[in-house]
Amino acid sequence: MTFPALDARVPSPATAGHGPAVGPRSPGTRDPLGLLDLFGDGFVRDPYPWLDALRSESPVHYDPVTGLWLVSRYHDARRVLLDPDLFRPDNAQHAVSPLPVAALRVLARVGFTLPPALANNGTPSHPGLRRVVTRFFNAQRVEAAVPVIERIADELLDPVRVRIATTGGCDLFTSFAQVLPCRVLMELLGIQGVDPATLIRWSDASLELFWGRPALERQLELAELVGEFHQWLTATVRSGTAASSSFIGALARHRLPNGKALDVETAVGACFFVFIAGQSTTGQLIATVLRRALAESGLWPRAAREAGLAEAWVEEVLRREPPVTTWRRVAVRPTELGGVRLPEGAQLLLMLLGSGSDPAVFPDPEQMCPRRANVRQHLAFGVGRHRCPGASLARMEAAVALRAVARRLPGVRLTAKGAPSPMLGLLSFRAPLHVAVEAISRTAAS
Numbered sequence: 001m002t003f004p005a006l007d008a009r010v011p012s013p014a015t016a017g018h019g020p021a022v023g024p025r026s027p028g029t030r031d032p033l034g035l036l037d038l039f040g041d042g043f044v045r046d047p048y049p050w051l052d053a054l055r056s057e058s059p060v061h062y063d064p065v066t067g068l069w070l071v072s073r074y075h076d077a078r079r080v081l082l083d084p085d086l087f088r089p090d091n092a093q094h095a096v097s098p099l100p101v102a103a104l105r106v107l108a109r110v111g112f113t114l115p116p117a118l119a120n121n122g123t124p125s126h127p128g129l130r131r132v133v134t135r136f137f138n139a140q141r142v143e144a145a146v147p148v149i150e151r152i153a154d155e156l157l158d159p160v161r162v163r164i165a166t167t168g169g170c171d172l173f174t175s176f177a178q179v180l181p182c183r184v185l186m187e188l189l190g191i192q193g194v195d196p197a198t199l200i201r202w203s204d205a206s207l208e209l210f211w212g213r214p215a216l217e218r219q220l221e222l223a224e225l226v227g228e229f230h231q232w233l234t235a236t237v238r239s240g241t242a243a244s245s246s247f248i249g250a251l252a253r254h255r256l257p258n259g260k261a262l263d264v265e266t267a268v269g270a271c272f273f274v275f276i277a278g279q280s281t282t283g284q285l286i287a288t289v290l291r292r293a294l295a296e297s298g299l300w301p302r303a304a305r306e307a308g309l310a311e312a313w314v315e316e317v318l319r320r321e322p323p324v325t326t327w328r329r330v331a332v333r334p335t336e337l338g339g340v341r342l343p344e345g346a347q348l349l350l351m352l353l354g355s356g357s358d359p360a361v362f363p364d365p366e367q368m369c370p371r372r373a374n375v376r377q378h379l380a381f382g383v384g385r386h387r388c389p390g391a392s393l394a395r396m397e398a399a400v401a402l403r404a405v406a407r408r409l410p411g412v413r414l415t416a417k418g419a420p421s422p423m424l425g426l427l428s429f430r431a432p433l434h435v436a437v438e439a440i441s442r443t444a445a446s
């Protein structure tokens, strides 16, 4: 294993924006993976050639820019997730771009901390805290939530239809995909005292601050928003006024293995993670599901009618283009993975998106095959002790959303003349930021 040095060359059009030109190597050819930039436009727009190259050329690859070891083969990523004692989750919520002192001051002013709670918790308090979450999102709760999801989808699609009828088009991300999971989560968890637009803004700011590469000024803006979010959570938890049936009420009743109640910081940390994970990721999934369904010839009318097709499509999107593209772990002692020696403390980045396109597990990975036999074998929700407890809800919301939009907007298509959508491109989150559609008949008439 060599550590490819960051190549100082200006990337040529052949490599920048179109993935690495990996092929037969002539002696002296510089390693194309040396150009890899996980936040770069080329990687964000089309990560697949890079992920293919990583898998075949350097499956456990040190990225000197982020200091992370990129694990791109399905079986290596799975092995890491299934061994939480060797590969701990402590770094799951670390800021990937160091925060400047000014941003740290903003956060310190509101007492911001993220003690081990859920995704970042490898201690004995994890199983009990996790049970508080899973009780809200078990199979019965998710089944019972279907009418809620359908009602909210309908409420959001009424004005969308009016807008399309009057202006000819609409962005289904901001008007629908992003809002639906937030409103559903607020109902299911009994979140009160904040409006969905604010919760979405706080949540997006948290993702960008901790998983993005924002410029200094932007980091300060984001820290202010994250600080507001944390302050509101702390005040709500402290006030003790949350309904006993709400998530915050359940955390207040929870007892740790030592019999003690949760401290405010840990309760806030649990809410901070769940209120973000429970909606942003699902909004991103719905955006990709809708975009890919609209782009796939003949799928749109079938998704509205054909039993089980929406569910199968969602699953295939989760395999090929999941919204949570990577997840982190840290090695607690020196070990070997994929033939590479890892030092103690090695920070791993599991390439979940790439693992779903590993041809060793998913033949013809670039093909969208909703009926493929092992479609649910992907790692989009992780696996093992920390596997996503919101997976059933996310799947259900995305399938209901696809069916509802395909039924209520049968005559739309992706905006024909528009540029490709800008993409959200954070270390662990990737999705289209617009799903711009237009009415087919109006366009045809013009």
Ligand code: HEM
Binding pocket: 081, 089, 118, 119, 120, 121, 130, 133, 137, 273, 274, 277, 278, 279, 281, 282, 285, 322, 323, 324, 327, 379, 380, 381, 382, 383, 384, 385, 386, 387, 388, 389, 390, 391, 393, 394
């Ligand atoms: C498409 C939507 C979603 C995706 C792709 C996703 C993905 C993930 C992934 C990859 C993990 C880490 C798993 C691991 O470390 O093994 C995770 C953890 C988690 N997710 Fe999700 N998630 C989604 C939606 C949700 C929803 C809707 C909720 C809550 C309602 C949620 C709550 C959580 C929580 C609490 C954890 C931490 C679990 C633990 O550490 O025990 N997620 N999710």
